[in-house]
Amino acid sequence: MRTTADRIRTWLLGTWSLLAILFLFAPIFVIVLFSFNDNQGRFNFTWQGFTLKHWKEPFAVAGLGEAMGTSLLIALFTTLIAVALGTFVALALVRYRWRGRGATNGLVFLPLATPEVVLGAALLGWFLTMGLVRGFVTVLIAHVMFTLGYVVITVRARLEGMDTHIEEAAADLGAGQVTTLWKITLPLLAPGLAAAALLSFAISIDDFVVSNFTAGQTVTFPLFVYGAARQGVPPQVNVFATAILVIVVCLMFANLAWQRRAARKEGIPVPEAQPLGI
Amino acid sequence: MAEADITLSGLTKQFGDMVAVDDLDLEIPKGGFFAMLGPSGCGKTTTLRMIGGFEEPTAGTVNLAGTDVTNVPAHKRDVNTVFQSYALFPHMTVAENVEFGLKRKKVPKAERKQRVAEALELVQLTELANRRPTQMSGGQQQRVALARALVNRPQALLLDEPLGALDLKLRKQLQLELSRIQADIGITFVHVTHDQEEAMTMADQIAVMNEGRIEQLGTASELYDTPKTAFVANFLGTSNLIDAKVLSRSGEMAEVEADGGARLRVPASVLPGSDTEVRIGVRPEKLDLEAIDDGSPSANGDNVILGHITDAAFVGVSTQYVVHTEGGDELQVFVQNSADHPPNLGPGRRVAATWDPTTTFAVNREESDGA
Numbered sequence: 001m002r003t004t005a006d007r008i009r010t011w012l013l014g015t016w017s018l019l020a021i022l023f024l025f026a027p028i029f030v031i032v033l034f035s036f037n038d039n040q041g042r043f044n045f046t047w048q049g050f051t052l053k054h055w056k057e058p059f060a061v062a063g064l065g066e067a068m069g070t071s072l073l074i075a076l077f078t079t080l081i082a083v084a085l086g087t088f089v090a091l092a093l094v095r096y097r098w099r100g101r102g103a104t105n106g107l108v109f110l111p112l113a114t115p116e117v118v119l120g121a122a123l124l125g126w127f128l129t130m131g132l133v134r135g136f137v138t139v140l141i142a143h144v145m146f147t148l149g150y151v152v153i154t155v156r157a158r159l160e161g162m163d164t165h166i167e168e169a170a171a172d173l174g175a176g177q178v179t180t181l182w183k184i185t186l187p188l189l190a191p192g193l194a195a196a197a198l199l200s201f202a203i204s205i206d207d208f209v210v211s212n213f214t215a216g217q218t219v220t221f222p223l224f225v226y227g228a229a230r231q232g233v234p235p236q237v238n239v240f241a242t243a244i245l246v247i248v249v250c251l252m253f254a255n256l257a258w259q260r261r262a263a264r265k266e267g268i269p270v271p272e273a274q275p276l277g278i
Numbered sequence: 279m280a281e282a283d284i285t286l287s288g289l290t291k292q293f294g295d296m297v298a299v300d301d302l303d304l305e306i307p308k309g310g311f312f313a314m315l316g317p318s319g320c321g322k323t324t325t326l327r328m329i330g331g332f333e334e335p336t337a338g339t340v341n342l343a344g345t346d347v348t349n350v351p352a353h354k355r356d357v358n359t360v361f362q363s364y365a366l367f368p369h370m371t372v373a374e375n376v377e378f379g380l381k382r383k384k385v386p387k388a389e390r391k392q393r394v395a396e397a398l399e400l401v402q403l404t405e406l407a408n409r410r411p412t413q414m415s416g417g418q419q420q421r422v423a424l425a426r427a428l429v430n431r432p433q434a435l436l437l438d439e440p441l442g443a444l445d446l447k448l449r450k451q452l453q454l455e456l457s458r459i460q461a462d463i464g465i466t467f468v469h470v471t472h473d474q475e476e477a478m479t480m481a482d483q484i485a486v487m488n489e490g491r492i493e494q495l496g497t498a499s500e501l502y503d504t505p506k507t508a509f510v511a512n513f514l515g516t517s518n519l520i521d522a523k524v525l526s527r528s529g530e531m532a533e534v535e536a537d538g539g540a541r542l543r544v545p546a547s548v549l550p551g552s553d554t555e556v557r558i559g560v561r562p563e564k565l566d567l568e569a570i571d572d573g574s575p576s577a578n579g580d581n582v583i584l585g586h587i588t589d590a591a592f593v594g595v596s597t598q599y600v601v602h603t604e605g606g607d608e609l610q611v612f613v614q615n616s617a618d619h620p621p622n623l624g625p626g627r628r629v630a631a632t633w634d635p636t637t638t639f640a641v642n643r644e645e646s647d648g649a
Contacts, residue, residue: 163363163365165361165362165363165365166365166366166367166368168332168352168359168361168365169359169361169365169366169367169426170353170367170378171331171332171351171352171353172330172331172332172352172353172357172358172359172427173353173358173378173379173382173426173427173430174353174354174379174382174383174430175353175378175382176353179382183378184367187369188367188368188369
């Protein structure tokens with residue numbers, strides 16, 4: 001029997017959830033919407049009519065395309081370097097006992113806990129002292145440095161859940177260390193590696209604070225948007241933001257589908273699909 | 279004894295201050311089913327891991343089929359292991375798991391397929407070749423682990439408590455199956471277990487281990503009938519141990535005097551060394567009870583100890599008595615509930631515990647209670 005109290009509770013809960021979702025998604029919706037705004041003048045803050053012209057000419061604004069390209073490239077290299085390095089750090093931390101292991105375990109997480117402003121300022125000071133020309137490379141170094149911790153945490157968790165006898169079994173069956181790494185350890189780590197890569201990429205591509213300190217003359221996408229905001233953000237920024245959003249959402253759904261397929265293959269019961277269950 | 283397949287000499291393993299395996303010498307005969315039996319922490323698994331190449335000995339050597347392999351890494355040793363956790367590769371199918379070792383040895387594809395098929399048939403898993411191990415039951419996974427090791431036709435197969443994670447019924451079934459497979463293919467099996475019944479059912483030879491050393495090596499019946507140490511006497515089944523002094527050693531039977539003054543006869547061959555202080559033992563089921571209401575019991579050549587019953591428990595096939603002897607020892611006595619043995623002896627009853635002197639064994643006095 002559903003009582004009135006039950007009905008009210010359900011109704012309140014539904015409304016509350018809807019409001020929360022609205023609160024979360026409204027700004028994103030505005031970004032998407034204003035990529036179609038036929039704005040007059042420099043500003044893109046009031047709705048003036050629908051147009052596709054910004055989508056047709058995404059590179060019309062000088063410097064935006066290059067900034068996007070720089071950001072993508074930095075994020076890509078950051079991901080590759082951080083995942084490769086972080087995986088070996090995690091392997092060393094979990095699989096071997098060595099002097100300084102405890103200290104490394106702690107120090108790896110320090111960049112995660114440090115406020116970004118402090119990190120950025122410290123890196124700037126360091127690069128100046130070393131006499132490094134600030135640009136693409138210094139941003140890359142900085143990004144690798146603060147994504148490394150996330151990779152180590154993610155991969156380490158996966159490694160700790162792994163039965164070490166599996167690697168011993170590989171050796172027992174005649175696989176040397178390199179073969180064991182390629183055929184057994186890395187495939188078993190794959191979900192962790194994928195998660196670590198996604199995380200590194202996402203953190204790197206939208207980083208502003210540390211990049212602002214270390215970029216010198218190099219302009220990344222967040223730096224460009226920040227600079228442009230002073231004179232009015234061109235709608236092309238919304239176009240790029242929307243494109244990234246669509247790509248990321250598609251990737252997430254693809255990942256979800258892939259995981260469900262993998263789980264089915266391994267015979268793990270898969271929970272029913274949930275709306276918005278990302 | 280057949281020619282040795284695995285020879286361990288002076289094998290020692292220390293973890294920090296802890297000595298896991300202590301100067302072990304052992305010859306494992308070729309083609310047999312050999313068990314290493316002992317409580318957890320006795321060093322049996324560490325010994326097996328040193329044979330497999332997963333632990334480096336602190337001292338001593340491992341010899342495999344006449345070659346010193348002490349410094350040969352695991353992936354180059356001609357032995358294969360079945361792990362307690364099975365350690366199957368979860369991202370591969372059953373067939374791919376079994377094929378893994380053959381691929382590493384670069385066996386041609388056609389031969390690989392055939393040998394995988396044979397191995398799966400041996401463990402009766404042909405239908406499940408394309409399944410993933412995670413979709414299988416514990417017993418099935420155990421069989422995959424066995425096939426994955428045996429397909430390589432190793433010099434010896436090492437089994438590290440392979441049945442430990444299974445329930446009792448499945449364990450019994452797989453014990454028989456393992457024995458059958460070993461008899462079929464005839465390679466040396468080295469089986470580590472803490473289950474004395476499992477070791478006795480399956481193995482031709484058993485090494486009982488305790489605190490990093492081998493207490494005694496022998497067949498199941500040797501270990502049970504003539505244990506040499508108190509530890510073995512108590513780890514395999516139950517024993518009654520009585521301190522005694524040797525009176526004479528002439529002839530086949532020696533004569534000893536127990537603490538209560540009872541004179542007992544013991545086969546001279548089981549008495550250790552030339553000590554006069556010994557500890558003799560007898561299994562509870564070898565004892566018989568005779569009620570004595572007056573006078574002395576009819577000895578007719580048996581060993582006799584007098585006492586009174588302090589506890590009697592009826593357990594169906596037998597009645598288990600505890601007898602307090604005049605010498606102050608507690609004896610366990612299991613008496614079969616056959617027709618001529620009505621369970622009519624209750625606590626307080628004066629009895630004579632009698633047994634055939636030839637079933638008496640003796641253990642070292644200085645090694646006290648053990649298990």
